[in-house]
Amino acid sequence: MEQKIGRRFEGKVAIVTASTQGIGFGIAERLGLEGASVVISSRKQKNVDEAVAKLKAKGIEVFGVVCHVSNAQQRKNLIEKTIEKYGKIDVVVSNAAANPLTDNILETKESVLDKLWEINVKTAILLLQDAAPHLQNGSSVIFISSIAAFQPAASMGMYGVTKTALLGLTKALAAEMAPNTRVNCVAPGFVPTHFAGFITNDEVARKAIEERTLFNRLGTTDDMAAATTFLASDDASYITGETLVVAGGMPSRL
Template sequence: MSIKQRFDLTGKVAVITGSSKGIGLSIAKGLAENGAKVVISSRKQDAVDAVAKEMQEAGFEAIGIACHIGEADQREALIAKTIEKYGRIDILVNNAAINPYYGPLEDSDEEVFDKVMNVNVKAPWLLSNLAQPHMKAQGGGSIINISSVEGIHPGFKLGLYSVTKSALIMLSKNQAKEWGRHGIRSNAVCPGLVKTKLSQALWSNEKMVAGYTGVVPLKRIAEPDELAGIVMLLASDAGSYMTGGVYTVDGGYLISG
């Protein structure tokens, strides 16, 4: 099999959370372009339907299933409806996340902590657990957890978010260790600053952007499409021996200190 063929995802089914916009949407489009049947998922049905329709009109196979990943019944429905439609799940991209608080640790509160932990850590854990039996039964699968460089290197005023993203990295490693015998791979992708709605408070701050781009070797902020490539590798047979890894897409942020 050629390298090009190993990237082919024809016949594979991919579920991508938080995929109606931003990084998730770019990943979903990339997976679809490589042949996967994609399940577009975010909190609002009209938003996922609009993306799925757009992709269908472009000649790709896609459906939209609304899911607030912080809600147990909606997580269960996402997996159940995917299986009902396609009969399998080969790729799960845990991309959806929140960052409701920007500030010092001591000024936050328990309610915010519980909320961010529930969505950024607990939900990917439980959603992966729901997908695992299906991947195990079919002989394998790929779980890709979208973490952050903030989970590796602490920044300022993103403490709670950093804690959750660090936990997601360790979740990926434990999934890889425990589920590898079933042919299930799990990896973490750690973006740097990307121009998305989630990070708008950062990239809309001119002073902050100037400081960031002045330090980062590539001298710019990333676009969402620049995250898709690493996911294509990890999702496909081209990355068949890659598991338990932590991959940064950060313009050199982590080497800039």
């Protein structure tokens, strides 16, 4: 794959939240291989250190910061440390999300509703409030939503609803942040990561999902990284307010 990778992010600085594994790590890696200085983050220092080492081994300029997105001080610290080190921000990929639940919406405790709403939607806004003053002209924001935004599965209804909210947030912020910053969204299908393991590790569930795609396979973190970096790059300079569904042809319509 690396032979085909260009250098679209030379001289750019990119922050990716929840980026020490899974889709977030894949996105950070691709941005870095294309020349970006990448700032990665997640909740645990150990995970941050391990991910930084992996990316450095590939020749990527990377900086790791512990950031639990629901902690206001850690969010501010993520932005401040980035500015201290690199002086600007060109790309923000908002990937942090709380794990899907299997409870019915009407049986979900208020505290859990609050947590899902806070981590999946509210903190994405709050992080951008901190980052916005440092975003360069021609910068790009990408929200990572989900195929569940279009048709929330019964087993993860409220998670899907929070992901639907990101589609609206993309539209609203695209208008608000233009023309300086483009705001787009990627809606991944099912990717076998630790995050989605409770679904994709189940052989029957996995097969059922594969059959709903047109390619008879699950997505990969590389698939999601390619789509995200396209939207973040100047190749997409006339695209804003859009959601790109990367789900192997699974139906996606609100």
